[in-house]
Amino acid sequence: MPYQLLRFAMRKKYPEPRMFRSPDKLRDEYDVVIIGGGGHGLATAYYLAKNHGITDVAVLDQGYIGGGGTGRNTAIIRSNYLTEQGVAFYQRSVNLYADLSRELDFNLFYTKRGHYTLAHSDASMRTMRWRAEVNKHVGVDSEVVGPGFIKKEIPQIDLQCGGHQPPIVGALYHPPGAIARHDAVAWTYARGADRHGVEIHQKTKVTGIEVRDHAVAGVHTDKGFVKARKVLSAVAGWTTHITKMIDLHTPLVIHPLQALVTEPLKPWLDAIVVSGSLHVYMSQSTRGEVVGGASLDPYELISMRSTLDFAESMAGYFVDLFPCLSNVKIMRQWAGLCDMTPDFSPIMGTTPIRGFYIDAGWGTYGFKATPVCGETLAHTIAHNEEHKLIRLFTLARFGRFELVGEKGAASVGH
């Protein structure tokens, strides 16, 4: 095997087939243009082609595919949300993820790990109980567990948190909680879409959106104008650039969210461990690195810089929970952009501009929803009407004062 690997590395020409074509020119017109080649945009393109037979689609990305939030999140997949609607939506996503490697014929390293949301106080135990009951009511596998169970399943954990934090008094345990390789999700959706005839244009920046009589007519790019009657914006942290082009008001405010990985270790941590009170969520990746993420930076910033403050505080929380990590080195740290809404729920579907669809407000929980977003948005674009799973999430909800009450489950935990 090593000899084979060596030969692979020594080849003059890259021996593997490319995942998708790179067309050199944009055509004059497409049925649908998708701005943003992240997981959501590519999944939408894939399901448009697969479920609705719409293959005349271009996906445009100003950089490279999966270079934004898709490649920067901590790759956690779960469905233990707080509202019935939220649970139904994310449960559909978990179901799609579980079968995705087979459907797309690519190993996404999707692994069920079990997801623990730790509680450090009676008040948070009450929230865990509430979430568990909502989950059970709609058929999602969740339960409240005590400190004994946590210690038995995760023997390395320090339930006293080194005396620096309030002790762990229990957790919401969600056995189907999983992780997957996030880059591969973007690549395989790209390949799946490409095989159906979708064109993927990287390094193509949208500079304007042509609107005539309150309807979309096309998009201006740095490679010329493209006619399209339907345009989806799925650009996460760059959404406010797009909405400014068409003077669309949204509640989106962008904050960075920082994450880091340690050096690779032998497998020791099977579970995904989240602590809302400590603002930390962590898991061990299939490469052995311990991946950790924090909550949002405390003020608006549209920059992917990472800070020493973050690395210091995250390292402290790591050691509070797992003293065995005290000599482990941090290997990398980075930030992703989170476009946040006031009710910690996304904005999806139609807008006042006919043919212009939006997928935004996914800051901090977008990766786990990738398949269901693609599926429901493809339906929305094909029928020009929101899919029933996303009716709550329209932009119009803010004008009607109909916010979605998901803050308790999404603001920190992953």
Place this chain on the structure above:
Amino acid sequence: MKLLTCPINGSRPIQEFTYGGAVRDMPAPDAVNDEQWGDYVFHRNGYPEVKREWWYHTASGVWFIAERDVVNDVIVRTYLYSKGND
């Protein structure tokens, strides 16, 4: 360490401050319809540019205004709020 200059207390670590959001004008509640009121309550200017923001020095209880470039996190200037400078 990132510093922010409080108009009263001088240059202090940014951890001592709380971000209070952009400075915005409230429309007269009786003069607008529900949709316009919803627009004021929920919608924000999320576009990256230099913005006027409320900041609060937690230790001393001072609210003041900072002009900050939200792309590269550079604070242009800070000053106390008064009727004339809004």
